Amino acid sequence: MLGPVYSHVTHFVPPLIIAPAIALDLLRPKIQTWSGWRRSLACRAVFLAVLLAVQWPFADFSAVAGFAQLGLRNAVLSLLRSAHG
DSSP, X not given: OOTTOOSOOSOOOOGGGHHHHHHHXXXXXXXXXXXXXXXXXXXXXXHHHHHHHHHHHHHHHHHHHTGGGTOHHHHHHHHHHHHHO
């Protein structure tokens, strides 16, 4: 069970993790011959950089638009209502 979610959740993949995962998939073949420490540091740096590049605008938009206090479901519904009406 995840936090305050009161329904049975079998798996959870935060959408913002997809971009860093793709970046790591693209990076790995290029650094395959590096030593373990260098590969580890490169993967950490790329993951952090891509995560921040994706997360920062999303968090900024959520805070500015007032969706940070609404929760994801209500924020999406609010966006849909404003787009249709």
